[in-house]
Amino acid sequence: MAKSARYFKNSCITPHPSFFLHFLAVSPMKSSRNQSPNPTLLFLLSLLTLSSFLGICVLTFYGIPHNSMPCPPISPSSPLSPILLASLSSISKGYPRNDEPTLSSSVMVPLPAHGVGANLNLSAEEKEFWQQPDGEGYRPCLDFSLAYRKASARISKEKRRFLVMVVSGGLNQQRNQIVDAVVIARILEAALVVPVLQVNRIWGDESEFSDIFDLEHFKKTLQADVRVVSSLPSTHLVSMQSIENQIPFHVSPVWIRARYFHQLNEEGFLILKGLDSRLSKNLPPDLQKLRCKVAFHALRFTSPIQNLGNQIARRMWIEGPYIALHLRIEKDVWIRTGCTTGLGPEYDEIIDKDRESNPDFLTAKLNMTKSARRLAGFCPLSAREVARLLRGLGAPSNARIYVAGGEPFGGSCAIQPLVHEFPNIATKKTLARQGELTPYLNRPSVLAAIDYIVSLSSDVFLPSHGGNMGRAMQGHRAYVGHRKYIKPNKRMIVPLLENTSVSDEKFRRTIQKLHKYSKGQPEWRKKKLDRDVLAYPVPECMCKH
Known part of the structure; x- marks a missing residue:
């Protein structure tokens, strides 16, 4: 109570008596001649002034805490400017629940x-390499429409229809499917059961959702968009015939509702599997914003993983x-892409044999x-x-490089050419202290999450191959600055790499010209x-302020 009283006292403007005297002195209520002011007018003016100050005090004391979000503390380690923090705060409009995380x-x-700063030891070319791109004023802005917010009041309380999603693949592939699971639950106006993570047959990771992601944070962040529950009600009986896995590519919200809404109403639940990249990339603006909200806000790693990654x-x-550097030269990558390793015939033969025994692993063009x-x-x-790139x-040759990814096929032999040119190489294993990674050595998804955290804080990110990690990092790095x-x-x-007659100088000029507009500028x-x-958040999730 004392604290509230102090806040009230500090929030109100304490007028000094001379303020009223000065106001009266310049007021038209006072005659230009040396006559006394009209007593009635003076009383009304005093009453009006007093009411105004009381109104300001009441608004200051009561108006702010009820329906606005607390300002987040800006730590010295945060790269977000006050403008960016303000824009992040503004995207919560329409979500008045007090227990929802801002x-x-x-x-x-x-x-x-x-940044580059005044480092005199760098050449102009090296300074340009470390220079951060101009964000052109684009900041996060998840301003959901009024119609979306009105529908949220009903959808977020759904207790009759349930969507179960089985997601597969590595960490970033799973993240994409979880994002789309939330969007599909919203389209079908269903409650979302916490997604089931299918055991990956390549890495054998048996982690569940709550082993990797902060489940309570996930629920609270999305509580105004969809209802997230831990499991199906015990009254719902599930059989193998209940699982839907025949989903075409690029399905629209209209297709999803036409195909599944009636089934949901009849059976009360729907189980989807094999969703990877099936949902259309071109959705209505509100659903695109929901994708960003899930990926950049709701899917936060558990505290132990986040703390270790930090x-x-x-x-x-x-x-x-x-x-x-996301160096994708693991064995499964070579198998899936159908490419030569560059390590010699002995290594290529190993990959060819594994590919022949697992023909469904090959994801590149089969006829090439x-x-x-x-x-x-x-x-x-x-x-x-x-x-060479x-x-x-x-x-610069002394640049420090963090190598993200799994164990390279060929071991130290595969990475030696990079170490020769850039000796300051580090990985999560060389940076971790004794015992820190031990609980996660058999959990590749957690190790990938640590790579994600460290990569996000890098000054420059470069993937050696496309994929879910590269796209996720591209969008996330744009979103946070x-x-x-x-x-x-x-x-x-x-x-160019195969042409040995090209000089280093010509190679350098050509490479820089090719990547002039591929350095993180808003696109x-x-x-x-x-x-x-999620890779290109402009303009649906970011706008100019």
Whole structure:
């Protein structure tokens, strides 16, 4: 009570008597001649002034706490400007529940970019490499429509229809499917059962949703959009025949409602499997915003994972700017892409045998030769090619590089060309202290989550191959402040890499020209058809302030 009284006292303006005297002195109520002011007018004026100040005090004391969000503390480690924090806060409009986390506090925030500053030891080319892109004023803005917010009052309380989603793949593939699961639950006006993570047959990870993601945070962040429950009611009997897995690509909300809404009303639940990339990338604006809300706010890692990831990121960050390289040269990547490893015939033969025994693993064009796949840009860049690309882009030889990803096929031999050019290489295993990673050594999804956290805080991110991690990092880095992201133009640089007659200087000029507009500048999703809003959050989830 005392605290409230102090707040009330400090919130009100205490008028000094001279204020009223000065006001009366310049008021038209007083005659220009030295006559006394009209007593009636003086009384009315005093009453009006007193009422105004009382109104200000009451509004100050009662108006702010009830329906607005608390301002998040701005820590020295936060790279978000007050403008960005304000824009993050504004996207919670229409969600008045007191126990819902504010979106400005729920977003996963990276450590601040180091910038170039006045470092005299860097050449102009090196300074340009570390220079962060201009965000052009784009900030997060998840301003849901009035119709969406009105419907939320009913949908968020749904207790008759339930959607169960079985998601598969690695961490970032699972994240994408969880995002679409929330959107489909919203389309069908159903409650979402916590998604089931299918055991990955490549890595054998048996983690459940709550082992990786903060379940309570997930529920609270989305409580105004969909109702999230831990399990189906015991009255619902599930059989194998209940699982729907025949979903075509690029399905629209209209198709989903026409196909499943009646079934949901009849049976009370729907189980979907094999959703990966099935939902259309071109949804109504509110559903695109919901995708961003799920990916960038609701899907937060559990506290132990987040804390360990932050600790490892700080150990990398404290030494200065660094590059995060998603080096995709694991064995399963070579099998899936149908490409040569660049490590010699012995290694290629191993991959060919595994591919023949698992033909369904091959995801690239089946009717293309290995050489044609490579020239078309379907193959990952090797460690040697990445090293040459970084040199061409202007990365200094003493640049510190964090290598994200699994164990490279070929071990240290596969990564040696990169180490030779850039000796300051680190991984989560070299940065972690004794015992920190031990609980997670058999849980690849958790190790991938740590890579995600450390990569998000890097000054520069570069993937050696496309994929879910690269797209997720592209959009997330844009959303939290337009951190530099370089997407290799493999189709154009592979011929250069294979042409031994090209000089280093010509190679450098060509590489920089090819990637001039691929360094993290805001790029509209609608510029090309079927772009993923989670990789290109402008303009649905970000707008100019």
